[in-house]
Amino acid sequence: DAGVTQSPTHLIKTRGQQVTLRCSPKSGHDTVSWYQQALGQGPQFIFQYYEEEERQRGNFPDRFSGHQFPNYSSELNVNALLLGDSALYLCASSLEWGNEQFFGPGTRLTVL
Amino acid sequence: AQRVTQPEKLLSVFKGAPVELKCNYSYSGSPELFWYVQYSRQRLQLLLRHISRESIKGFTADLNKGETSFHLKKPFAQEEDSAMYYCALRGGRGGANSKLTFGKGITLSVRP
Incomplete structure (x- = not known):
């Protein structure tokens, strides 16, 4: 098991x-x-997906949206990018009632 | 609202010296507290959690509800302990309470 994977890297x-x-x-x-x-x-929490639905959301604007697919993989979409959106974006997976979140290596986003 | 405070950004010690990384939290209920570690060029990973009351790599952390603290301690630091350490809080074990709130992190540097 490769663990949590994220793409792209940069x-x-x-x-x-x-x-x-x-x-x-x-x-x-x-x-x-x-x-x-x-x-x-x-790391600052953006949102969480379970059973293909957004279950919990942090203090981020609607420009940030996501999706979870039937195979549990997920996408994070950011519209109308701002310079301040430059950051490392981390994905973490867990069991719904599990005790530990496992993190991916992250995607480094640079907005020019 | 839940908040985690790590008052120091950097701690530099010599090998064999004791280490204490401070963490204070604010939460109205009974939180779960965690320490995550990120070694150079590696992903964020769980070091220990308060409910397990375990010692990992010689580190321990005790939850002090009166002082709302969860300091990480190690009696004798090793060079391989050099890393970034994050304290994190979770309001509940699963469901909609499972988001993690992180502190800003502290860099531990252990010199030979």
Whole structure:
């Protein structure tokens, strides 16, 4: 099991563009959470998906949206990119009632 | 609202010295507390959680509800302990309470 995988590894976009990041959870996991980690900060919760629905959301604008597929993989979409969206985006998977979240390596997004 | 505070950004010690990484939290209920670690060029991974009351790699952490603290301690630091450490809080074990709130992290540097 490769654990949680994310793609792409790095991404460069310009202001106003849209981006899609992808995550495949650890084998057997059904819940995916997304976090944004700005430079010098801890990860900040964006939202969580379970059974293909957004179950919980952090303090992020509607420009941030997501999706979970029947195979439990997930996408994070960000519209109308701002310079401040530059960050490392982390995906974490877990069991719905599990005790541990397993993190992926992250996608580094740079907005110019 | 839930909040995690790690008051220091950097702790530098010599090999064999004791280590204490501070973490304070704010939460109205009974939270679950975690320490995550990120070694150089590796992904974020769970180090230990308060409900397990375990020692991992010589590290321990005790939840002090009176002081709302969850400090991470190790009596004798090793060079391989050098990493970024994040304290995190979760409001519940599963369901809609399972999001993690992280502190800003602290860099531990252990010198030979």
